[in-house]
Amino acid sequence: MSLKFFMPTKVCFGRNAVVDNASLLRALGSKALVVTGRRSAKVNGSLRDMEAALQAVDVPYAVYDAISSNPSIKQARDAAGVARSERADLIIGIGGGSPMDAAKAIAVLATNDVDDAGLFSGQFDRPVLPVVAVPTTAGTGSEVTQYSILTNDSIQSKSSIASGAIFPRLALLDPRYLEQLPPDVTANTMVDALSHAVEGYLSVKADSLSSVLARESMSLIGPCLKSLQQQPSPATRERLLYASMLAGMVIAQTGTTAVHAMGYSLTYFKDVDHGKANGLLMYEFLRFLDAHHEGRVADLLRYLGLASLSELKDCLQGLLSTELKLTSGEVELYSSIAIRTGNIKNTPVPLTQGDLSDMFTRSFAVAAQVSRR
Amino acid sequence: MSLKFFMPTKVCFGRNAVVDNASLLRALGSKALVVTGRRSAKVNGSLRDMEAALQAVDVPYAVYDAISSNPSIKQARDAAGVARSERADLIIGIGGGSPMDAAKAIAVLATNDVDDAGLFSGQFDRPVLPVVAVPTTAGTGSEVTQYSILTNDSIQSKSSIASGAIFPRLALLDPRYLEQLPPDVTANTMVDALSHAVEGYLSVKADSLSSVLARESMSLIGPCLKSLQQQPSPATRERLLYASMLAGMVIAQTGTTAVHAMGYSLTYFKDVDHGKANGLLMYEFLRFLDAHHEGRVADLLRYLGLASLSELKDCLQGLLSTELKLTSGEVELYSSIAIRTGNIKNTPVPLTQGDLSDMFTRSFAVAAQVSRR
Numbered sequence: 001m002s003l004k005f006f007m008p009t010k011v012c013f014g015r016n017a018v019v020d021n022a023s024l025l026r027a028l029g030s031k032a033l034v035v036t037g038r039r040s041a042k043v044n045g046s047l048r049d050m051e052a053a054l055q056a057v058d059v060p061y062a063v064y065d066a067i068s069s070n071p072s073i074k075q076a077r078d079a080a081g082v083a084r085s086e087r088a089d090l091i092i093g094i095g096g097g098s099p100m101d102a103a104k105a106i107a108v109l110a111t112n113d114v115d116d117a118g119l120f121s122g123q124f125d126r127p128v129l130p131v132v133a134v135p136t137t138a139g140t141g142s143e144v145t146q147y148s149i150l151t152n153d154s155i156q157s158k159s160s161i162a163s164g165a166i167f168p169r170l171a172l173l174d175p176r177y178l179e180q181l182p183p184d185v186t187a188n189t190m191v192d193a194l195s196h197a198v199e200g201y202l203s204v205k206a207d208s209l210s211s212v213l214a215r216e217s218m219s220l221i222g223p224c225l226k227s228l229q230q231q232p233s234p235a236t237r238e239r240l241l242y243a244s245m246l247a248g249m250v251i252a253q254t255g256t257t258a259v260h261a262m263g264y265s266l267t268y269f270k271d272v273d274h275g276k277a278n279g280l281l282m283y284e285f286l287r288f289l290d291a292h293h294e295g296r297v298a299d300l301l302r303y304l305g306l307a308s309l310s311e312l313k314d315c316l317q318g319l320l321s322t323e324l325k326l327t328s329g330e331v332e333l334y335s336s337i338a339i340r341t342g343n344i345k346n347t348p349v350p351l352t353q354g355d356l357s358d359m360f361t362r363s364f365a366v367a368a369q370v371s372r373r
Numbered sequence: 374m375s376l377k378f379f380m381p382t383k384v385c386f387g388r389n390a391v392v393d394n395a396s397l398l399r400a401l402g403s404k405a406l407v408v409t410g411r412r413s414a415k416v417n418g419s420l421r422d423m424e425a426a427l428q429a430v431d432v433p434y435a436v437y438d439a440i441s442s443n444p445s446i447k448q449a450r451d452a453a454g455v456a457r458s459e460r461a462d463l464i465i466g467i468g469g470g471s472p473m474d475a476a477k478a479i480a481v482l483a484t485n486d487v488d489d490a491g492l493f494s495g496q497f498d499r500p501v502l503p504v505v506a507v508p509t510t511a512g513t514g515s516e517v518t519q520y521s522i523l524t525n526d527s528i529q530s531k532s533s534i535a536s537g538a539i540f541p542r543l544a545l546l547d548p549r550y551l552e553q554l555p556p557d558v559t560a561n562t563m564v565d566a567l568s569h570a571v572e573g574y575l576s577v578k579a580d581s582l583s584s585v586l587a588r589e590s591m592s593l594i595g596p597c598l599k600s601l602q603q604q605p606s607p608a609t610r611e612r613l614l615y616a617s618m619l620a621g622m623v624i625a626q627t628g629t630t631a632v633h634a635m636g637y638s639l640t641y642f643k644d645v646d647h648g649k650a651n652g653l654l655m656y657e658f659l660r661f662l663d664a665h666h667e668g669r670v671a672d673l674l675r676y677l678g679l680a681s682l683s684e685l686k687d688c689l690q691g692l693l694s695t696e697l698k699l700t701s702g703e704v705e706l707y708s709s710i711a712i713r714t715g716n717i718k719n720t721p722v723p724l725t726q727g728d729l730s731d732m733f734t735r736s737f738a739v740a741a742q743v744s745r746r
Contacts, residue, residue, distance in 0.1 A: 001386070001387065001548075001611050001615065003385075004384060005384040007380070010379040010381075010537075011377060012377055013375065013376035014376065216585045239374075242374065242376070242582075
C-alpha cells in the first residue's frame, strides 16, 4: 500500500458560512481583492455576505468583477495588476470554477513577476498571497484543490497551474448560494463533479484514501443522475455541494484523466461548457476502459447505483443535450492536442491518439467534411 | 448540514517513506532536532532511516532520545532548551504518541517563552517550529492531529495543547517500523486507534466527512478485534497503520469523548497504558450510550462487523487483560477529575459525575476500601 494525502485548506460548510467565519478572514489579510464574475455573485447573495463579513472584521477590500468563463492568462494578469495597485494581501474568489481558479492565478501573479512558462511551472520565488474560495456552483471543487485552469491561446487549450502554494487557505461553502441556479448550470456542474469523482476513482494515482472520498461522492451524486429536478430541493443542493467538494479533494490527490484532456478542446474550440464537455465524453471513455478489463468501472457503477454503462449513458443524455457534430479534421486536431496533456498519463489504460479519436468520433456523430479543391 | 474540515499535514505512506521523501525535509528546515524514546526508534530502523534521509539532503541534526511514555511538561521544556541551544529550526518526532506529542510541544516551547497556562492556551505569539512526525505504532494518530497531550502534575491528569499551529507539516508512515512490536503494544495501540474512531464517530462534533473516515477506520480495525495474531502479517500491520491514521484525521475534527477523559486517570494514577485504559472503559461507555437511545452505537457495531456490544466486550477482554481493581475513593477521585475535562462535552449524551462513577465501577470490580480510624 502506498498513499499520499495533502489538502491543507480549512473547510467551513453550512448556512451562513461566510459571515459566521468572518474572523478567519481577518487572520488572513489586511486588504482584500474580491474576484467574481459579472453577475451571479451579486444575484445569489454571496458577494453581499462577503462584503458584510469583511466590514464586520474591518478588512478593507476592492472588487474585481470581470472574470469571464474559462478565464484567460491575460485576464488573470490584468486582475493581478489591480491587486498590486490596491495593495491587496488577500485574494477572495467567489463563483464557479472560473473566479476561484482566476483568484489562485492572481494570488501568484500579484507577488511574482513571471512569464507564462513560469506561471505554469508551479514554482514561485515569492510567497503567493493567501486565497479564500467561495463556490457558488456544485461542480468544480476548486475550493479544495491546488489547480488553476486558465485558457491558453498559445496551445489552443487550457493549461493548469498545479502547486501546493495555491491551495485556498480557507473554503467557505454555503448551499444557499446555489438555490437559484438555472437547470442547465445545475446539470452541467453536477456532471463536472461526477467526472472528478469518476476520473479520480480510476486514475493511476488513486489510492485507498482518495477512493474512500470518491466512493462517498459518487454515492451522493448517483441518485441525482436519474432524478435531478429542474429546481432541486435545498437538501439536494446541499448534498451536491458536499459531493463536489469531496470530488475536489479526490482530484487534489489523483489529478484527472483523458476525459478532462479531451473536454478542454470542446470548450476551447466549440464553447461547450466544461462540465458538459466532460459528460458528453464520459460514456465512451468508460466503455473503452471497461472493454480493456478495467474492473473498477463495474465498481463505480455500483457506487453510483446504476445497473450498467448504458444506464449511465441514458442518464447523461437526459441531463445534457447537444447537437454538436465534429468533422474528421476537428477530431484529429482535438486528439492531437489531448494526447500531449499531462492528464492523459493518469488514465489506467495506455492510450494512443487513435483511441482518443475513436472516443471523439463515437461521442459526436462526425459531420461530412467539406473539402475545397 | 454543517461541516468543518482541517488537516493540513502532508501525508506520505508506504515502504521507505522516510528516505524516499528526504527532499521534503530539506524544504522544512536547515537544522533538525530528532526527538525519540530511549529504545524503539533504534530497534525498528526508523531512526537509522531518518538519519540517512537527513544526511542525504545535507540537513544537520541532533538527537534527543529521552522521551518517556506519557511525557511531562518538564520533559518538553528540557528538550526545548536543547532545541534552542542546538539552534534547531525543525523538530522531528519518531515513535508512538509520546515522542510525537512531545515534538509538538517542543516546537512551541523552542520559540515561545510561555508558562504552562500559555502553553495549553494554544495561542502563541511567535511562529511554532515545523514538526515532522514518524509513527512507529498504529494507535495514536498523532501524526495527523493538532493535539499534544502532556502529563500535568498540577491537575493530576493529562492536559492537551490543541492548536492548528502544531499540526505536523509532514507525516511519514512506513509500516515496516511496526513489524517487531510486542503483542501487548500491538493490542493496546490498536485499541487506542479503535477508541479514536469510535469516539470520533459518536462525538457531538462528528459530521458527514469525519464519519466517512471513521467508518473506514472501523471497518479496517473490526476484523482484527476478533482475530489479531500475536505477530500480525505485514499486510495487517499496514492496514492498522492506515486505520490509525484515519482515526487521527477523525479526532482532529471531532475531539475525543468521555472514554479518553476517564482513561487519563487510569494512566496517571495506575500506570495503565493509554490505549488499554480506553479499551477497558469502552464497553461500559457504549452500553451507557446505547441505553440512552444513542442509535449510532448500533451503526458502529455494524461497521466493526460485530453482532452485539457483548461481542465487542469479549473481543476487548481477549485483547486486554487486567487485574486492576479500584476503591470507591479512587472511583470518586477519577470521576471528579474526568467530569472537568473538555472531552466530556463531546459526548452525545449529557453526563453527570455519577454516570462516570458508574462506568468506572462497572468496568473495575471495586475493591473493599480499607478505612483507618
